[in-house]
Structure formats: structure tokens, C-alpha cells
Amino acid sequence: MYSVLEKHFSYGRRKLCAGEENWVDSRTIYVGHREPPPGTEAYIPQRFPDNRIVSSKYTFWNFVPKNLFEQFRRIANFYFLIIFLVQLIIDTPTSPVTSGLPLLFVITVTAIKQGYEDWLRHKADNAMNQCPVHFIQHGKLVRKQSRKLRVGDIVMVKEDETFPCDLIFLSSSRGDGTCFVTTASLDGESSHKTYYAVQDTKAFHNEQEIDALHATIECEQPQPDLYKPLGSENLLLRGATLKNTEKIFGVAIYTGMETKMALNYQAKSQKRSAVEKSMNVFLIVYLCILISKALINTVLKYVWQSEPFRDEPWYNQKTEPERKRNLFLRAFTDFLAFMVLFNYIIPVSMYVTVEMQKFLGSYFLTWDEEMFDEDTGEGPLVNTSDLNEELGQIEYVFTDKTGTLTENNMEFVECCIEGHVYVPHVISIPFIFQEREDLFFRALCLCHTVQVKDDDSVDGLKKNQLSRRSCIYISSSPDEVALVEGIQRLGYTYLRLKDNFMEILNRENNIEKFELLEVLSFDSVRRRMSVIVRSSTGDIFLFCKGADSSIFPRVKEGKIDQIRSRVERNAVEGLRTLCVAYKKLTAEEYSNAQKLLQNAKLALQDREKKLAEVYEKIERDFILLGATAVEDRLQEKAADTIEALQKAGIKVWVLTGDKMETAAATCYACKLFRRNTQILELTTKKIEEQSLHDVLFDLSKTVLRHNGSLTRDTFSGLSTDMQDYGLIIDGAALSLIMKPRQDGSSGNYRELFLEICRNCSAVLCCRMAPLQKAQIVKLIKLSKEHPITLAIGDGANDVSMILEAHVGIGIIGKEGRQAARNSDYAIPKFKHLKKMLLVHGHFYYVRISELVQYFFYKNVCFIFPQFLYQFFCGFSQQTLYDTAYLTLYNISFTSLPILLYGLMEQHVSADTLKREPSLYRDVAKNALLRWRAFIYWTFLGVFDAVVFFFGAYFLFDNTIMFGNWTFGTLVFTVLVFTVTLKLALDTHYWTWINHFMIWGSLVFYIIFSLLWGGIIWPFLNYQRMYYVFMQMLSSGPAWLGIILLITVSLLPDVLKKVLCRQLWPTATERIQVKYFFIVKVVFCITSL
């Protein structure tokens, strides 16, 4: 039994002796750890990681230091830490608690959130790492935990189990050495893919035989590229699931963090929204203000103190160490102390509030039932809440066509054989070209990668295989399914692939068998696929189907003109067309081709490139058979959505891999192009006629001449009298434009191109490779206006542009979940984009911009009196407010109302926003966070602060015999009330929650103050606030003063609002008034 089978095969047929440099990018694996005896060969044991998956960031031990380190890498947190440390080290006016407590709060909340997330990851990791795995040790089956798996172990996987690591497929329980696998959790494709066992080992069916295997495998070092075709046909990837196969054996080659899945599982680059960027700019402005305030005060302090009777009067003497301190050191300490005193102008709590607002706010998106799709049972997904407000700022939408604008629900419409049209539903089909026709149908039956679902075991379905309707076809491409189903209706049924034989049921109900020799699989660059089959008669055929542009140049005979005209006609109608061609191969030709293919497939380096070269060699000299047409219906309300987006001032670009005619037809259908749109073409065809240079200049002349003669009203949008331009560009032309020119003036064409695009209301880019889509997005993104872009798509080919655009949106569609997973937001249908941008985006933007401005405003109001007070207390850094007020102002007295505003505010109703897309223009270009708005808010803050301070000052002047803490409390009371009421004035949507929060936080302030002043607090070393608040409330002038000051500080803002609304109303305000009156009128009528 122990026949030692000494067998060395190397995966990739490459020997180890290739040299030192190859050592690095290949690895040698001894199957079953049967290492050669020492000395036989230059054996250097390689170290591989174990099979532990670690997606968690922290361990129990390093959580605190690592998390703290990461948190303090954020500039804001670091700034607050510095302030806190300064407070600890030097003698500062405010206690370290005032900044330490909020910082601690922020850090703790973030740490808890991150810790919880990491705990979840740990749990998931553990579940995976401890999952039992069967593997073979000394000829016996052993169960072990998954994490103990090592490279070289032989593993057994049963049906419906997931592969524990990347395996080389050794043998299968199926006789033909194949197995079926679904990679749903890797790339979302639920189709069953076939994998093949290594030829040399596929005969080993039980543990003992496998265990006896002596072999080494040489393979590439792990590579993360998941989007390349998933490895070779005998590499089973971790995360994929075994289907329709009882069990398989495989040897582990990549384990743990080196598996393809783990290598691909990496964080996407972080996108930052425009609001966040302007927030950071404002922060810097405030930081400058802060520093200059501190500087001014420090300088003034020393000027003021230059007279000794002020510096140290008899009643207020310095301590001994204070006197001795060096002047510069003293000045520096004073500067720091002033910084600390005014540091609240940049509030810690703003970051927490913004983050909470984004996080909680994003739930409203996922909760929206209008964005829930009943058919698929899917609702919107929010993958990152950082970009919520960016949804309200979109200027360009780049959309994919297939599956996004269209249903991707393909229906076979017709086929054209030798110029004659066949429609599946018409029963009487003339058979004229018997031979070509047979070939055409067989070509369609054979040339695909469709799988038939094995429904022997599925009880719900009929068992009779010969019945034509019982088969369920699965494929990653819906076009193929549509074609195979369409051909079924024309009388030819594809039954199954068994033992490398494809079985077809023909019109006469006979089963024909073809041996499948090679599959030259589809890729988006070649835009075609081929199969090589051997018929039962022994003839070898190569069938090819693909896009017309990739087939016609390779055809040497056939009725090219007739077919081409039919294809073009179909394309204009918006149908997806494919051409079918074939060639007959002699045995010699086939063996040549096979050899080429085999070499290319086994190449360790540049496999893709070599394969492409070989395909190019094989796929030529075709005989054209015919063409097919498949309809892809528009998604519901696609036209409505596009129209709304255009009205909202958003430019919509369609980027597709489809051919120009089809894509243009779709664009007309979804109203991207209208009847009066003048189409400009920038295509390869045109460029062949003229030079690129001339074409570009002609186009720009056309566009610009028109605009020059008209005074362009940018805000009226799509005025009827303005000429609409639509641009069509194809991939080849684009790459010419993008290509840097010899003389180095590459920017020239780009600028010209951008200029043309800017003046076109719609642009269609067809025949785009996935990377070109991203290129276009990048081009627009980096153009001089820096517009905010959004990319939406559903397939793996859209991932690159989704990642590139400011906001990436995935459609949870049929082509797998890759797009949805890589996106920032995912929605079930294209039509949901309308509500997402026009309603949710608009709301999010309005909410967060008010939140940001308000936060700065309320802290100016808070700190500016403190600054003014320095002029009256000899620049001694005396605080105006008590420590408790300093600490709690941002945390509790004024935080919840604005957070709630950030979640609930609706300045106009959602229905109105949806009905009037043009309102979106009101917030375009970061309108609410421009410098003007920012300066207004800041000045309002300064004005209010001046009113508070000097109002209270004159009130106190010479009259009331209250102390400094009463003065501070008076100012603070006016401040809290003014700031809260200012928010109340800005709130346009008062639910009971708003009432509760706004009045509640004022009541809370009063209760807190009563309590804080009501008790001699035993743990405090001062009792300065004792009874201060009550005493203030018991005095008439204080009441009168508070009421007056609140009124005076609010009135100017009210006045400004009313005047602006009256004199320069925005569209939103006009609508508000309109609906306000409508409601009033309706109310009056009903009350009559």
C-alpha cells in the first residue's frame, strides 16, 4: 500500500534553478511537508505565515497605546492634548479639567466605538480561525482548527464548505476531476465556476493515496489582484464555496494573511468632503485669530504693566518665585496662558458633534422606504457616513449605462443570419441557408460560459432533462443567458457540459455532443470570446462571438455589408448587438494553437499579456455568420431622474463600454439628449478624417461661438432658447487626447477638451475601458473649477471610477456586489439617485453647514467677552466664567439643540425638494460655507459678544454691588439664551423633539446653575459660585438687563434675515413663501 510515488511536478513547469532574483517572487511548497532529505538539493526552508486571519487592528494589550496614538494623530485632538498639557504644566487661569474633561470624553467615546468595532472583528476572526478543517496526516483524516493550517498541508473540503485557504486542487470526488465553486463572497458572482484538478494527481481519490504523494509546487508569491480572472483553473481561493461536488482534496499554498481574499481586504483610501475641507480652513482662520488674540494680550499686558504701581500694587503682591522669573519665560508663559484662556474658540465638541451628526444622520438614508426596492428586497447601504453632505454638492454625475441606466435584464430580440432576420416568436422560420444556419445556432449554443444548474437533486423542479424549459442557466453575463435562452426558443437547447462534452438538443430532438477543447474567455479589452470544439464527426471548429468592432476586422468572408447594416440599425434602436463568426481548424492548426495557449497559461509572469497575444494570433480569418440583438430595457424612471438631475444643475455623463449607436440610443431614450440637442462627435472615425487638432478646434469654435453671442445666464439653467450641445466621444479618441504629446504641450488638448465639455449639457463616452472611466473622472475632478463628482455604476468595471470620484455610488445589481462593496453608498436602483441627491443630499448639506457655522458662532460669542474682559482686569488672564460653565458650555448647555438641528432640520419639505430640482442650485458650490457667510457668522458672533459684555458692563457700572462672578454669570446667562434662541430662529422644522431639546437645554441650564450655586460643594477648594445665580435672579435690574441684551443681540439677525428674504430671495425661500401661502389659503378655505 505504501508505494512511494516519487513525483515532482512544478506548478508552472519552472525549475528552481532560475537564479537568485527569481527566488523572491516564487515559493516552493512540499506537498504534505515531505521535504527532501537534507543535502540532496540546496534546500532553504521558507517561512510561511499560519492560517490565522487577522482583520482586527488591536490586541487586548496594545489597544490603549495604539488607539491613543492613532487618535492623537488627528490634528484637532493633538491640539487639545497640547492645550491640556500646557494647563497641567504651567499656572493657567482655567483648571485642566475644563479642557481635560471634554477631551477625555471625546477620546473615550471614539475609543469605545473603535474598540467595539475591533471586538466585532476579533469575534469574526475567531469564528473563522477556529472553524474546523479536515486535513490529512499520516494517511488519516484529522480535524483541526483552521488557524493551525500550514502551507503544504493537504486539506479535504466537503460540499458547501468554504475553502479555508488558497488551495491547489489535487483531486475531486467527481470522476472527471472537476469541481464547482461559487465565489459569491469574493466578487459577488453567484454563478458556479468550474475548476480542474491537476492532471497528474486527479486520480488520487482517498486519503492514503493522497498522503503518499511526494511532490513540490512552485508558485508565484502572493499577489493581491482580485480583479484579474480569479487565478488559474486549479487554484481554489479562500472564501469561495464548494458546490455540487461531494469532496475535494487540495494542498494549501497561500495561508492566512497571504490569501488573495486577505490581500484584497484592505481599507479604501479615505475621501474627505468639501464641507470638511472648508471646516479645516475655518479652523485655521480661528487658530490664527486665537494666536493673534493671545499675542495682542501678551503685548498689552507688558505695556500696561510697565508702570510699577500697576504691576505690583501694595494690595496685590507677587510671590517670591514669580518675582525672580526671567522676563522672557514669564512672557512666554503668559502667552500660553492666554492661549489656554481662549482655546475654547476651537471647540473639541465640534468634532464629536459633526461625527455624531454624520453617523446618526446616515440612518435616515437607510431608513427611507422610498429608496427601498421591493423586488430585490434591498434598501440603500451607507458604507461611509463621511460624505453625507457631499451628496448635496454634486456637479457632475458619471453613470454607467448597462445595469445602471438600463435594467440589465436582457431579452433576445432577433438574430440575423446572412442578412436574414429571425425572431424567436415567429414560428414559421424559413430555412434557406441550412448550413450557415446550423453553424450559427450551434455557435450560439456552444460559444458561451453558461452553466446549467444541476437540478437532479432539486425537488421543486421537474426531473425530465429532455423537457426544453426545465433548465436554469447561470452565467456572470446576462447577455449570454439571454442568447442561450433565445436560441432555445428557436429550437436549439443547450443541455449541459459533461466530461468536457457539451450537449445540445437540436430541432429534431437529437442530442449532439461536442468536445470542448479550449475556451478563450471574454475580456473587456478584446471584447470577444471564443471556444474551440470538436464535433462528433471529428471536425474542429472555432466559434467566436463579440462586439462588431472586434469581429469585423477579423473576418475574411461572409455577408459583411448586410450584417453590418443590420447591426447598425439595431444599435440605433438601442439594442445590444453581438456578431458571431467561426472558422474551421485543421488538426494541425489546433495542435499549434493548443501549444501556444498552454505555454501562455502556464507562464508565471505577464500571464495576461502573453495570453492576449496568443488570443490575437488564434482569433483571425473568421467567416462571418450573423449577428444577434438583445434588448436591455431602461430602468424605470431613468429618464425622469436624469431630467431632474439636469434641472438641478448637475451635468450627467454616461460612460459605457457599449458601442456608440447603442449608447446614443439609450441616451435619447433616457432624455439625456433631446430632440433639439446638437450632437458633437469626437470619435475615432472623425479623427481619421481630420487630425485631432482640427476636430477639437472645430468643435470648440462651434460651442464657443454660440455662447459668445448669447449672454449666458448660468442660473436660469436649461433655458429653451439656448442651444443644447451633446458630446459623444469614444475611448480611442479619449486616449489620444489624454496622451502626452511629443512636444510636451499635453495640457493643451485637455484644456480644449474640457472647455468643450463644460459647454455641453450632456456627454456620452462610449467604448470605454474600465480604467478610462476612472481617467475621465479624474480629468474632470482635477480641472480648474474642481467640481464635485459622483460616479454610479453596478459592475466590476465601474469600481475604478467609483473609487476615483468624490462620491462613489454602487447599484446593488445583477453583476455582483463588487460595485456596491467598493462604493460609498449603494442604492438598489438608479431612480433612487434623485431622492438621494435632491432631498437627502440637500438636507445633509444644509444641516451640516449650519452646524459648522453655528459652532464657530457660538464659540465666538463665548470667548470674545473673555477677551474683552482682559482689558478690564489688567490682562491678568482672569476668567469671566466659572470653571463649570467653561467646561459644560460646549458639552451640555448648547450641544444637543444643534445636534438635533443637524439631524432633523428641513428648511423646505422633502416633497418640495423633489418636485423642484432647481432648488439644488441654491446650495451648489458650497454656497452656505463661502467666505461671505463665514464672515457674517463671525461678525454676528463678535457683535453679540460685544452686546453681552458691554451691556453687562454698563449695567454693573457703579450700580450693582455684585462681584465678578455675578458679572460672569450674567454674561453667561445672556449668552446661553441668545445662542440657543438664535438656533431656534434658524429652525424651520419644529417637531416635539426640537421643542423638547431647545427649551429643555435652557431649563437644564437654569436647574444646573441653581444646583451649582445652591450647595457648598465639599470637594471644591473655592465656593465662589455659592448663591451667585440666585442672587442675580432676585435682582430686578439683572432681569431687565438680561431681557434687553437678548433682544438686542437677536434683532439684527432677524432683520438681516427678513431683508435678505425680501430683497434677494433665494429660490428656496421663494418656494417656502409660495407653499406657506398655499397652506394658508387652503387652511382658510377649509376653515370657512
Added chain:
Amino acid sequence: VNKQYSFPTQGGETRPSRCPDNSAFKQQKLPAWKPQLTIATVLPSFFLTGAFCLAVGVCLILVSACLFLSQIDYSDKCSDCSKLRENSSNWNKECYCSVNFTLKEDILGDVFMYYGLQNFYQNHRRYVISRSDAQLLGRNVNRSYCAPFTTYRNGTPMAPCGAIANSMFNDTIDLFYNLNSSAIQVPVLKTGNSWWTDKNVKFRNPKSYNLSSAFAGTARPPYWHKPVYLLDEEDERNNGYVNEDLIIWMRVSAFATFRNLYRRVKRIRQFADGLPAGNYTFRISYNFPVTKFKGRKHVILSTVVWSGGSNPFLGIAYVVSGTAATLTGFVITAIHLKLRKKKTYFQK
């Protein structure tokens, strides 16, 4: 079992339908009041605010017009004394000075007597923090925040400690009514001038059988003439830490110019209705030096109503803002009418 195994969790083939709730909150359709700041809604509020402010302002001005206030700067009038005090070695030399003034009319009602200081930075931070509330609560404290007036060199603690207490105002001001060339001392109240809570809760003497023993082991602050338990020898309940002059001084003022309540006129005998018209004299025991920091001292007599003392600010501020609000109201109305006319013109 295998479901848990798949690594990216959202990759499952079958997912349960996640149809969201239809609650008004989740759909952002909670019933709400939607106010709009339009001219129609805002105009009345401008006029109302204006009217209210004007009314209150006029009231305040009228009320404060019948208030009495007399402020006398005595830092110049007692120049001899102030010169004497400039040299700190003369600290124990007594110095008195008198300031005369005449009341042309009777002052009716409660009359308050204040002392005022100018240019005295009680709100300087170093000064503000130099006190010990715990000590003033009568507790025995080890930790102290009184620097630089905590203890003497020999370790004797000061009671009360700190710069504030140390610099307590120590002029004595007596008011005499000159009736027919005989001077009658106006009777005044020393107590009831501070906050009730300060007097009864915040300031406590250390507990002991008598006051001087309670302060045994402590010494008076360096600038004081007498120890704390001798502040008011006549009234036991106004002595030690609960002495109201001390309590009032310890409430640090907000600005460098301030006044503190000193005494109230006791309304008995001929002063039952207030101060009758006539000639008066302040007799001041001048102890508190102010010239060194260019300060000034005042003594102030004033009456008080519900709206505070005789500060015209509130009244004027109310009148001004009331006028402004009303004027703005008219301006907005004008703009509104003009625009509406234009609109209707266009519509026709």
C-alpha cells in the same frame, strides 16, 4: 455553519428583506410646526418689541429720576492724610479728616452709604485667587491658596489669609447731621448689608468657647491694625469672619472701579423718614492708602428702588433699543409696501 465562515460579511447569497419601518420619525415626517421669518410675521414683533422697550425705558427713566445720589471724592479733600499714608511706616498714626456737604431737600426712604474705589484692580487674577474659602468657612485648612499672604516667616498662619483679606478697606466713615451748630451722629446699621447666605452659610467662625480662643495660633494679616476677632467688639454676631465689612470686601468686584455698601441709615428719631435737608459732615478715619496706585476714594449716599440704584443706563438703553426697533419696523414696512407695489405692477 458555513454562513459564518464567509469573510466579508455582506457577501452572502441570500439576505433577508430589510424593509424599513414606516414610522414618521424614520421617514422624517414627524408632524412639525414650520415657521417662516417673513415680513408679515416679523413686522408685528418689531413693533411690539419697540413698544415694550419704549414703555419699560420711559418707566425706568422716570423712576430713576426721583432717586437721590450724592458722590463725594474724598481722596483730594483729605490730602494731608493721603500724604501721610504714602509712607507705610506711618501705618499706626491716626489721621482724621472731615468732608462737609449740604442737602437742599429731604431724602425720603432708605438711604444707603457706600464707599467707592477707583483704579483698584480687585479683579486681577493674582488677587482674585488669593483667598481661602475653606478657612472662611471656619475649617482648619492645611492646603492654602492664599499666596503670598499665607503664613508669617515663623509659620504662624494668617487669619484670614490671602491678598484680598489683607487689603481690606479700613477707613471708618461716620456721618454727622449739623443741626443748629450741634453735630448729631446719624445712626447707621452695620448689619444686614451683605447677602444672607454669605453671612449665615458661606462665612463661619471656627468653633470655640469664645472668639479669641477660636483664632488662637493665628495672627492678623500684615496690613491689619487689629486681629480678626476684634473687627467689631460691640456685636458678637458681627465679629470674626462673619463681620459684614469683611464679607462684603471678600466679594471681589468685577471691575477696577467699584463701590461697596458700607452702612444704611437707621430710620429712627429725626431720620425716620430718611435724611432731612441740612448740612452734614462725613468724619473719616483715613487709613486706606490709594495714592500709590493712583486710586481714588469716594463716599456715596444713595436711595434705591426695585429697578436698582441710580444707574441711568438701563432706562436709556431700553429707550434707544425701543426706538431702533420701531424705526426698523417702519423701514421694513416701507420696503415691503414698495416691493409689493412693484410686484402687483408687474402682474398687471
